[in-house]
Each structure stands twice: as structure tokens, then as C-alpha cells.
Amino acid sequence: MPSASTSLAVVAGLVVGAIASAPAAASADAVPGQLVVGFHGSVSSPARQRVIEQAGGRLVRRLSHIDGTVVRVRAKGLALSALQRRLRGQRGVRYAEPDYYLKKSTEPDDPLYAEQYALAATGAGAVNAPVAWTARTTCAKVAVLDTGAQYSHPDLTGNIWHNSHEVAGNDVDDDHNGYVDDYYGVDLVKGRDSGVDDEGHGTHVSGIIAGHGDNGTGISGLCWTGSVMPVKFMNSRGKGSSSDAVTGIDYAVRMGAKIVNGSFGSSSKSTALADAVDYAQSKGVLLVFAAGNDGTSNDSAPEYPAALTDSNIIAVAAVTTTGALASFSNYGTKSVDLGAPGDSIISTYLGSGYKVLSGTSMASPIVAAAAAMLRSRDPHLSYSQLRSAILSSTQPDAALAGKVAHPGVLDVGAALASAP
Structure with missing residues (x-):
């Protein structure tokens, strides 16, 4: 068996192209x-x-x-x-x-929004975002364990979390958390500084969560305004150790994140990483993981950490524009919870650009963003309440029957309405 330092690869893999009445x-x-x-x-x-x-x-x-x-x-x-x-x-x-007043379904003015089928109000592979946007467009903090983020991207700047107790660039660990200059998240590969992306994957994931919406630029994230915490534990080749993933979860929890997205995985089970998931659960943190891109069953050939059984995990499969399970997506009625759009997803990318990628890496962050939207409405919601609201309100999808535990696609509008 590989040791606990086994590399965890980026899951995306598949590149397609550049009311109660008030008084x-x-x-x-x-x-x-x-x-x-x-x-x-x-x-x-x-x-x-x-x-x-x-x-x-x-x-x-x-x-x-x-x-x-x-x-x-x-x-x-x-x-x-x-x-x-x-x-x-x-x-x-x-x-x-x-x-x-009754409002029309809200849609942003971002020029690439027309290409974002995943956010549409109708369609088997869409998450019904405009219905949710009539009530809320802001989201709570989400830690993104990935390759970092281009925090200067015009569609991300302002939506990237910064450590208010740290002074950027002064070469001092101002907040005494063990990391020097961790202002825009942290780079665990270097062991210091902000989580700057040098691969692209993390920037793409971050845009799915919180690309500025309705700003007349590029794409819209599910969260028009939000707080993405880049926790870079993977290098420029999209690989990172399980020990750094453990450290990343610890950092996210310590810095106040209650929702963590993990678009990575390995067929090797790390006990240390399982312990970190347990720790996050003890601190009330929801973890949203990509199911993996092998096109196989996680029930029989598990992909970790998505296949771990902790109750604070949501494991996400990828669906296409028609709501069909993507050919590359892992599945499993015991180990994968629901589907979300993950095929041909356009989002932010390095060089202040945009790129189309496919993978369960793209499906996971839209579910994490939905949880963040619910938590923005009520910051006291527990991970179990967030999880229940999301999984109990999916759009039924016959193509996912016998493939995932809750055979449907994320419906963020319904989830927002059903949350306690």
C-alpha cells in the first residue's frame, strides 16, 4: 500500500478547450x-x-x-x-x-453567461440558479483546497478571502498561525505566502464558486459575491501530498471556513486524511468532494476522500447538458450523493482568461457554492442541515437512478427554499 504521502492528483483531468410575513x-x-x-x-x-x-x-x-x-x-x-x-x-x-412585489427570475449581465448552461433555470443538466438569485446572490466563505487561485483575476478580485490579521509582504507571521504572509490564503507547497495558482485548476474551480456576477465581465459564479479562501496544496503539475491535504484542511478549519471544496482524489486511502475529515466533522465543517474521473463505481473501487463515510461529506458526480451521467464520472449508490454539471464548464483561468474544462472537479464546487449560499442566509446552519437541504431538494434525474444515492441533480433554488 502507498504511504500517507501518496500524491493526490487533480480530479478534473479532462480538458475540453481554451416566507414568513413581516409587518x-x-x-x-x-x-x-x-x-x-x-x-x-x-x-x-x-x-x-x-x-x-x-x-x-x-x-x-x-x-x-x-x-x-x-x-x-x-x-x-x-x-x-x-x-x-x-x-x-x-x-x-x-x-x-x-x-x-414579485420579481422575474434574475440573470446576470456577464457576456459569457449565455455559455453557462449549468446555471440555467431550465434543463436537465442545470441547477436552477436564477430562481435562487431572486432571493440571494451572496455566499459565505468557502475554502478551496486546490492549486491556489489567481486572486488578481478581474472576475475574482474582491471575492477572494484575505487574512485580515496578516500584513501582506512584510515577511512576518503577524497572526502567529505558523505561516508567513498568508494574506490571500496560503501556499502549503512553499509553506508560506498567499495561495497563488501556477497550474490553473484552482482558479477555474474558484470561478465556478464565486466569479463576480452581474459585473459585465466574463462569467458568473453561482455566488455573485463571496469569499473564496485559496488553500494551495497542489503544485504546478496538479499534484500534492496527503500530508499537505491534511494540513490544508487544518488551515481552513482554523481560519474559520465552515465549507471546504476538494476537487482532488486518489485510489489510495490515507488514514491521516481520514483523520483530518473526522477533525473537520468535529468542528462542524462540511466537506464537498469530487467523486473522481475514472468512470467506475466508488462502491467497488473507491476514490478517496470522496468515498469516506463521514456524515459531513457530500460526494459529487458530474452530469452533462442533458442530465446524463458524464462518461468519465465515477458513481456509486453508497458512496456518491448526487449529480451536478461537470461537462464543458467555462470558468476563470490563468492570465485573467477563461477556459472550458470537464470533470467532477467542476461539479463539486457548484455544490459547495450552493452550501455557501444557504449558509449566507443563515450562518447558524449546521453541516447536517446544509447537507440535508441540498440532498433532499435535488431535481429527479432518471439517468442517475442506480448511480448515486440521491438520484438527482443539484437544484440550488429548491435547496435555498427548503433550508431551515
């Missing part, structure tokens, strides 16, 4: 000064008029006879919240609620 007065998402009031069917038109006027309102329009009568009401000389309270206390009134 009305406090609702910014509703028509100012206006309520929608529902009456029981037994309440006559004159009685409705009388109830509204006595409460301090003015009937504007009858809307429908759904389960009685629904009307539009405006406040007359008093606060809308007071009118709402008065109406809710009247006999015959079923509800009095804000007249909520």
Missing part, C-alpha cells in the same frame, strides 16, 4: 401604503367597506372571489402597520398582508 411597515419588498385583504365569503360588500373604513383604510379595488373576496386596501391617515393590525382583529377578515 407591512417594515417590508421593503412590498408596495408602500398598500395591503391585500381577504374576507370570508359570508361578508357582504357593504360590510367589507364598513370594516375597512372603520379600521382607517380605503378600499381601492376588488381583486377576486377566491375563497371569499380579496380586495386591495390603502391606508388613510395612519401607519400601514396599524391598519394591518386593526384589520387582522376584525371578524370576517381572513388575512391582511403586504402587497408583495
Whole structure:
């Protein structure tokens, strides 16, 4: 058996080419000064008029006879919240609620967005991002264990985490965490400095998570604004040791990441890496791992760390534009959880450019980004709640039946709606 220092290779491998109702007065998402009031069917038109006027309102329009009568009401000389309270206390009134604004599905203005089938609202291989974007476009911090990131990329700058307790370039370990000048993440290959990418893979993964959205430039990540922590443990050839992967998980946890993406793997099981996964679990950290690109079953020929059985892991297979399991993707009903787009994915790349890559490396980060979006909405969600929300709301996909534990594709819009 290979030792614990066995190299862990980049998984991508395949390069294709270069609501609860708030008080009305406090609702910014509703028509100012206006309520929608529902009456029981037994309440006559004159009685409705009388109830509204006595409460301090003015009937504007009858809307429908759904389960009685629904009307539009405006406040007359008093606060809308007071009118709402008065109406809710009247006999015959079923509800009095804000007249909520309804928004169209939001899509970014990034010029390459049209090529990002993975983010579309429809399609078997898409994750329904526009529905999620109507509610949230920001995401919590995600540590990316990879080859680093080009933090100066115009579609990433501003979305890269920086160590606020460290002074960049002063050759001092200011925060006493054991690393000198780890300002934009850390380079574990060198043992110091920021996690600068010299291979490209990590920059591509980072853009999938948090390429600036709606900025008129390049692509959009699932997170329009976010915080990607580059933890570089793989070198310019896309290889890194399990000992550095262990160190990388430790660094991510110590620096406050609650979500970690790992687009790497090996057929050799490292006990040290398994211990690091256990440690992350004890600290409440969700780990999202690529299933691997061998086109084989992880149940019978495991790819680690994706095949580890800890409850804080989500293992991700890759699907194509049609929702079919990608020919290169590993699978397994016991060891792989769900599918996500991983075939012909365009994202940020070295030299401030963009590139199309395929692999489960591209599928994993979009799931990590979905978890970060959920955690941004509620930072108290546990890894088990994040995991449950994502896996219980997948879009059913017959092509994944008998291939993954939850036979469906990530649906970030549904996950956001279902999270506690």
C-alpha cells in the first residue's frame, strides 16, 4: 500500500478547450401604503367597506372571489402597520398582508453567461440558479483546497478571502498561525505566502464558486459575491501530498471556513486524511468532494476522500447538458450523493482568461457554492442541515437512478427554499 504521502492528483483531468410575513411597515419588498385583504365569503360588500373604513383604510379595488373576496386596501391617515393590525382583529377578515412585489427570475449581465448552461433555470443538466438569485446572490466563505487561485483575476478580485490579521509582504507571521504572509490564503507547497495558482485548476474551480456576477465581465459564479479562501496544496503539475491535504484542511478549519471544496482524489486511502475529515466533522465543517474521473463505481473501487463515510461529506458526480451521467464520472449508490454539471464548464483561468474544462472537479464546487449560499442566509446552519437541504431538494434525474444515492441533480433554488 502507498504511504500517507501518496500524491493526490487533480480530479478534473479532462480538458475540453481554451416566507414568513413581516409587518407591512417594515417590508421593503412590498408596495408602500398598500395591503391585500381577504374576507370570508359570508361578508357582504357593504360590510367589507364598513370594516375597512372603520379600521382607517380605503378600499381601492376588488381583486377576486377566491375563497371569499380579496380586495386591495390603502391606508388613510395612519401607519400601514396599524391598519394591518386593526384589520387582522376584525371578524370576517381572513388575512391582511403586504402587497408583495414579485420579481422575474434574475440573470446576470456577464457576456459569457449565455455559455453557462449549468446555471440555467431550465434543463436537465442545470441547477436552477436564477430562481435562487431572486432571493440571494451572496455566499459565505468557502475554502478551496486546490492549486491556489489567481486572486488578481478581474472576475475574482474582491471575492477572494484575505487574512485580515496578516500584513501582506512584510515577511512576518503577524497572526502567529505558523505561516508567513498568508494574506490571500496560503501556499502549503512553499509553506508560506498567499495561495497563488501556477497550474490553473484552482482558479477555474474558484470561478465556478464565486466569479463576480452581474459585473459585465466574463462569467458568473453561482455566488455573485463571496469569499473564496485559496488553500494551495497542489503544485504546478496538479499534484500534492496527503500530508499537505491534511494540513490544508487544518488551515481552513482554523481560519474559520465552515465549507471546504476538494476537487482532488486518489485510489489510495490515507488514514491521516481520514483523520483530518473526522477533525473537520468535529468542528462542524462540511466537506464537498469530487467523486473522481475514472468512470467506475466508488462502491467497488473507491476514490478517496470522496468515498469516506463521514456524515459531513457530500460526494459529487458530474452530469452533462442533458442530465446524463458524464462518461468519465465515477458513481456509486453508497458512496456518491448526487449529480451536478461537470461537462464543458467555462470558468476563470490563468492570465485573467477563461477556459472550458470537464470533470467532477467542476461539479463539486457548484455544490459547495450552493452550501455557501444557504449558509449566507443563515450562518447558524449546521453541516447536517446544509447537507440535508441540498440532498433532499435535488431535481429527479432518471439517468442517475442506480448511480448515486440521491438520484438527482443539484437544484440550488429548491435547496435555498427548503433550508431551515
